[in-house]
Amino acid sequence: MEHFILLEDVYKIYNEGLESEVRALSGVNLTIERGEFVAIIGSSGSGKSTLMNILGCLDIPTYGEYIMDGHRVSELSDRELSRIRNREIGFIFQGFNLIPALNALENVELPLIYQGMGGETRRERAMEALDRVGLGNRAGHKPSEMSGGQQQRVAIARAIATRPAIIMADEPTGNLDSRTGEHVLEILHGLHREGATVILITHDNTVASTAARRIRIMDGRIVEDTRQEVAV
Amino acid sequence: MNTNQAFKMSVKSILANKVRSFLTMLGIIIGVAAVIVLVSLVSGMQRQMQEYYASLGTNKINVSVYTWGSPDITSDLYDYCLSLDNLVTGVTPNSTYWGTVKYLTKTVTDAQVYLGSDQYSVCSNYQLASGRDLSYMDVLKYKKVCVIGSKVKESLFNYADPVGKTIVIGGNSFKVVGVYASKGTSWGDWMDNMIVVPYTLNRLLNKTTQMTEFVVKAKSADATTEAITRLNGFLSTRVDSNTGYYNVYSENTWQEQGNQQTMMLSLVLGGIAGISLLVGGIGIMNIMLVTVTERTREIGIRKAIGAERRAIITQFLIESSVISAMGGVIGIVVGTLLTLVLGKVLMQIVLFPSLAMTIGAFLFSVVIGVGFGLYPAVKASALQPVEALRAE
Numbered sequence: 001m002e003h004f005i006l007l008e009d010v011y012k013i014y015n016e017g018l019e020s021e022v023r024a025l026s027g028v029n030l031t032i033e034r035g036e037f038v039a040i041i042g043s044s045g046s047g048k049s050t051l052m053n054i055l056g057c058l059d060i061p062t063y064g065e066y067i068m069d070g071h072r073v074s075e076l077s078d079r080e081l082s083r084i085r086n087r088e089i090g091f092i093f094q095g096f097n098l099i100p101a102l103n104a105l106e107n108v109e110l111p112l113i114y115q116g117m118g119g120e121t122r123r124e125r126a127m128e129a130l131d132r133v134g135l136g137n138r139a140g141h142k143p144s145e146m147s148g149g150q151q152q153r154v155a156i157a158r159a160i161a162t163r164p165a166i167i168m169a170d171e172p173t174g175n176l177d178s179r180t181g182e183h184v185l186e187i188l189h190g191l192h193r194e195g196a197t198v199i200l201i202t203h204d205n206t207v208a209s210t211a212a213r214r215i216r217i218m219d220g221r222i223v224e225d226t227r228q229e230v231a232v
Numbered sequence: 233m234n235t236n237q238a239f240k241m242s243v244k245s246i247l248a249n250k251v252r253s254f255l256t257m258l259g260i261i262i263g264v265a266a267v268i269v270l271v272s273l274v275s276g277m278q279r280q281m282q283e284y285y286a287s288l289g290t291n292k293i294n295v296s297v298y299t300w301g302s303p304d305i306t307s308d309l310y311d312y313c314l315s316l317d318n319l320v321t322g323v324t325p326n327s328t329y330w331g332t333v334k335y336l337t338k339t340v341t342d343a344q345v346y347l348g349s350d351q352y353s354v355c356s357n358y359q360l361a362s363g364r365d366l367s368y369m370d371v372l373k374y375k376k377v378c379v380i381g382s383k384v385k386e387s388l389f390n391y392a393d394p395v396g397k398t399i400v401i402g403g404n405s406f407k408v409v410g411v412y413a414s415k416g417t418s419w420g421d422w423m424d425n426m427i428v429v430p431y432t433l434n435r436l437l438n439k440t441t442q443m444t445e446f447v448v449k450a451k452s453a454d455a456t457t458e459a460i461t462r463l464n465g466f467l468s469t470r471v472d473s474n475t476g477y478y479n480v481y482s483e484n485t486w487q488e489q490g491n492q493q494t495m496m497l498s499l500v501l502g503g504i505a506g507i508s509l510l511v512g513g514i515g516i517m518n519i520m521l522v523t524v525t526e527r528t529r530e531i532g533i534r535k536a537i538g539a540e541r542r543a544i545i546t547q548f549l550i551e552s553s554v555i556s557a558m559g560g561v562i563g564i565v566v567g568t569l570l571t572l573v574l575g576k577v578l579m580q581i582v583l584f585p586s587l588a589m590t591i592g593a594f595l596f597s598v599v600i601g602v603g604f605g606l607y608p609a610v611k612a613s614a615l616q617p618v619e620a621l622r623a624e
Contacts, residue, residue, distance in 0.1 A: 058536055059618040078541050085617075086538020097533045097621065101248045111537040113237050158537065 002070060004197065005032040005055065005166075010064030012050050012220075024050040025061070026220040032199065034165070037192045039200045039211035047220040049170060052201050056089050056168050057081050069165075086114055090159030094171035096151040098143040098158075104130060105139040108158045115162065129157040133187055149180030156187055166197045173207055185210055235546070242551040246558075256519045257559030259512025260600065264563025264593045265570060266505035268585045272571040274498040276583040281494065285487045287415045287423060289357030291456045292483045294326075295446040295463060299476030305467075306431065306443045310349065312466050313448055319455040319462070322351030326445040329437040331402035333427065335388040340425075343384050345401060347431035347443070353379070353412065355447040363395040363410030370409075371430040378406040382414040383424035401427065404436050456482050512559070513600040520552050520608035531612050532620025544613040552605025553598050560597025564590055 012025040024047045032038055042048040053059035054066060057073055066073040068084070076084070091097075098107045108126040117125070130136050133153035143151050152172060159167055169188060173181030185207065192198045200211060208214050209230075216224035246253045297305060306325055313323035329345040346352065350368045353360065361382065370377050378401070385394050394408045406429060415423045435441050448463065450456040460480050467478045524531070531544060568585055575583030 053618045056536070058621070059616070082535070082538050082540040082543075085536060091536050093621075097529070097536070099530050099533060101245060110534070114534075114538040114540070114543060162538075 039208035260559030263509030265567035268567030322354035517604035535617035548609035553601035556601025
């Protein structure tokens with residue numbers, strides 16, 4: 001059977017051959033199916049962010065193969081990669097990564113603009129996503145005028161506006177207090193219940209405990225891959 | 233992503249950095265304004281010069297003859313020129329008399345009185361406005377008549393008709409038979425402040441019959457060259473180099489030199505202004521490179537959410553061209569205003585930059601924006617998303 005995401009013996013090595021060589025990933029094998037909720041857990045420097053960058057087509061492996069939905073990522077052009085990042089994947093970053101000069105609505109509209117979606121529809125879709133995260137009334141605010149939790153919700157709205165198959169969240173609660181963090185997690189679970197594949201990267205075991213599948217990574221290798229029943 | 237969207241996005245980020253965007257534009261503004269002002273002023277100068285030459289009349293040959301003791305050659309020269317009728321359209325003495333001119337109680341002291349032949353107006357390019365011109369018989373029969381320029385008419389007669397009235401030149405009465413039309417140039421009205429009387433009356437005014445200055449009007453530029461050769465030949469047989477000298481020269485030569493000089497001037501000034509435009513373009517490139525570095529993270533975000541390389545290139549290219557084009561438009565406005573003011577102050581004429589140059593300046597500034605924005609834009613688009621996101 002074809003897997004949705006398949007990593008085969010993936011290495012990511014920086015400064016290869018030099019004294020400063022760093023093996024961020026060394027021999028990762030991993031499959032993820034559609035509709036899974038996966039938490040990737042690891043301490044700082046374990047390689048978990050590198051893993052997400054590769055999964056999200058933001059970076060390419062030094063060695064090994066990444067096959068997503070049947071496509072060999074290493075063989076894709078800039079245009080095809082951009083298209084996958086745009087339509088298939090929704091990113092949520094720890095640092096929110098909103099564009100400061102644009103207001104909430106414009107930030108959410110951005111991926112839709114790159115899709116070539118026209119004015120009215122685009123605005124509706126973006127508003128819908130903002131409503132979804134409870135920020136419909138903050139559409140005109142710039143990131144600097146919003147709290148961290150609100151900014152992260154805008155980032156989530158941006159990630160879901162294109163209705164991607166996978167949501168990738170890198171420490172989405174890292175910069176938030178526990179209550180706002182819980183709210184963000186609830187939104188992610190809600191998206192999962194609606195059928196999205198969610199990949200959550202965290203160093204926090206409490207956050208990870210809400211995931212049905214937990215993958216622990218240490219020194220660039222997967223050291224644990226467990227599944228558990230979680231209360232839906 | 234369509235161009236319209238990219239355009240809106242560019243304007244937004246230009247407005248987000250108003251002061252910097254303006255300073256970046258300044259190079260283009262100054263460059264475009266300088267090109268427009270300098271080229272317009274020089275072409276205004278050229279136009280004015282041509283107008284001046286045209287009012288003097290083209291294909292004019294000046295002849296000066298100074299002799300001591302030799303007989304006066306005026307009538308010989310006159311006859312010789314008439315024999316060159318395939319080359320020459322007119323000949324006249326061009327000597328002058330300075331003195332007071334009076335009509336009743338009114339006096340003019342600064343008018344120039346020319347001693348001319350019946351062909352004076354042909355040679356010096358005057359048109360008759362009313363009355364009649366000097367005739368051959370006036371010259372032959374020492375008739376005390378004159379034709380006056382429009383400035384003299386205005387000074388002495390105001391709006392009254394001077395034809396038939398008698399004015400007093402240097403104590404002698406002359407009947408006004410005609411009035412010349414104003415030359416109406418931007419060079420002032422001194423060319424209209426004149427009177428012409430038959431040259432044979434020089435014995436009354438300058439107390440001599442000797443004529444020293446002549447003007448010969450040739451039919452064309454080629455005829456001018458030919459006529460100069462012939463005149464030199466003629467004069468060499470008449471003027472003894474021991475007791476006098478003569479000089480024959482054409483104003484065509486001046487005009488050509490003048491035109492070459494202004495052409496030169498326009499090239500040099502245009503070149504200098506062009507260099508300032510180039511410097512302005514480099515300024516844009518510099519700022520766009522800074523912008524790319526500053527916005528590395530933004531570029532990373534855009535790539536992470538699906539911007540293709542092309543979209544990033546388009547965005548930065550449009551941004552640099554919009555800065556440059558806005559600079560161009562402001563430069564055109566500033567340049568046009570400066571041209572108007574300087575034309576008025578320096579040359580007393582209303583000067584406008586030509587439409588072709590205005591359009592050219594605008595297009596050129598857009599080209600500069602695209603040209604100098606290309607490298608930064610390509611550099612921005614080549615950033616790897618993951619590295620770009622890591623930037624602070």
